[in-house]
Amino acid sequence: MVQQSGTGVALTGCGSAIPAQVLSNHDLSQVVDTSDEWIADRTGIRQRRLADPTTSLSQLAVTAAQSAITMAGIQPIDIDLIILATSSPDDLFGTAAKVQAELGATRAAAFDLTAACSGFVFGLVNAAQFIRTGAYETVLLIGADMLSRWVDWDDRRTCVLFGDGAGAVVLQANEPDRLLGFELRSDGSLNRSLTLSAQPQPKVLTADVIAAQGSYQPIVMDGREVYRFAVQRVPEVIEKALHRAGYSIGQVDWLLLHQANQRILDAIAQRLKIPTEKVISNLANYGNTSAASIPLALDEAVRQGKIRPGDTIAASGFGAGLSWGATLFQWGR
Numbered sequence: 001m002v003q004q005s006g007t008g009v010a011l012t013g014c015g016s017a018i019p020a021q022v023l024s025n026h027d028l029s030q031v032v033d034t035s036d037e038w039i040a041d042r043t044g045i046r047q048r049r050l051a052d053p054t055t056s057l058s059q060l061a062v063t064a065a066q067s068a069i070t071m072a073g074i075q076p077i078d079i080d081l082i083i084l085a086t087s088s089p090d091d092l093f094g095t096a097a098k099v100q101a102e103l104g105a106t107r108a109a110a111f112d113l114t115a116a117c118s119g120f121v122f123g124l125v126n127a128a129q130f131i132r133t134g135a136y137e138t139v140l141l142i143g144a145d146m147l148s149r150w151v152d153w154d155d156r157r158t159c160v161l162f163g164d165g166a167g168a169v170v171l172q173a174n175e176p177d178r179l180l181g182f183e184l185r186s187d188g189s190l191n192r193s194l195t196l197s198a199q200p201q202p203k204v205l206t207a208d209v210i211a212a213q214g215s216y217q218p219i220v221m222d223g224r225e226v227y228r229f230a231v232q233r234v235p236e237v238i239e240k241a242l243h244r245a246g247y248s249i250g251q252v253d254w255l256l257l258h259q260a261n262q263r264i265l266d267a268i269a270q271r272l273k274i275p276t277e278k279v280i281s282n283l284a285n286y287g288n289t290s291a292a293s294i295p296l297a298l299d300e301a302v303r304q305g306k307i308r309p310g311d312t313i314a315a316s317g318f319g320a321g322l323s324w325g326a327t328l329f330q331w332g333r
């Protein structure tokens with residue numbers, strides 16, 4: 001750890017992990033009243049990966065983190081902070097510390113960050129602040145979710161959308177600063193559009209005191225509302241991040257959006273006048289992996305040699321909260 005100020009940030013490594021089980025659209029048509037045609041036409045999704053009951057979120061997070069650490073050329077002991085963006089932790093008290101222990105990142109503080117499908121972007125901005133202040137030099141950011149644990153498998157409007165996965169990046173102090181601009185937003189007045197909410201039942205303790213106990217209700221979503229919100233609000237934050245950086249749309253090499261729905265990706269790209277070939281998309285294979293979707297798509301594109309060091313990436317996450325945000329960064333040192 002260094003104590004200096006005015007430090008820039010670079011993303012120096014990435015990694016990802018997916019569970020082994022594949023659930024195709026055809027498989028899903030045996031679970032709910034749906035079809036490959038409906039799902040592919042309306043979302044672009046063809047299959048998703050689902051964790052079996054023996055696979056924990058921390059296992060996926062650790063595997064993704066290990067490849068990011070290797071790519072960055074650092075050791076777990078070098079990490080000052082671990083942020084785990086997730087809405088489906090193994091433990092509501094937090095899963096980041098378990099990941100810290102399993103990685104052997106003994107110097108690192110670790111905490112979970114909950115911002116649903118915006119979690120990776122919120123986490124990236126969060127991580128960068130610790131580096132920019134000079135407090136920390138190396139931060140590991142993981143986006144991981146297993147929403148298969150929380151979907152209603154009888155609700156065809158939602159269960160066809162989600163998949164499980166994890167992605168990670170290493171952020172390091174660097175000159176020049178590669179995080180060029182960002183914008184984060186929330187609108188809780190639309191909270192009801194997408195929820196995974198606690199459903200407390202009364203537990204009478206004494207004649208005067210009633211506590212509330214219970215589990216969580218599966219995911220409930222107003223798909224059309226969230227669709228409209230994403231297509232309208234995401235371009236705004238991307239434009240704001242670009243403006244802050246003094247960049248124009250034409251200088252963006254890659255549009256890296258939360259992988260929710262191909263129609264949403266296409267509509268946002270169209271609004272921003274970004275050509276299709278600059279849009280990163282892998283949701284056909286994984287569905288919507290929530291906080292994992294951006295780092296999972298980033299990792300695939302980097303390992304395919306598509307995204308190269310120095311490329312400028314506009315990344316945007318959006319989802320429950322409602323929350324949404326964008327960052328503009330250059331890949332690598």
Ligand code: UT7
Nearest residue numbers: 033034035038042117156157160223224226227260261319
């Ligand atoms: O990561 C969080 C962010 N979440 C999102 O980005 C999700 C945003 N929303 C969406 O992606 C889309 O709204 C969906 C993919 C969820 C739904 O697509 P849509 O084109 O908005 O469909 P819809 O909800 O308007 O439903 C159209 C029809 C309905 O039937 P009726 O009422 O017209 O007879 C639905 O009941 O499609 C029906 N439907 C289905 N049919 C077959 C809904 N889900 C299914 C299904 N299979 N899985």
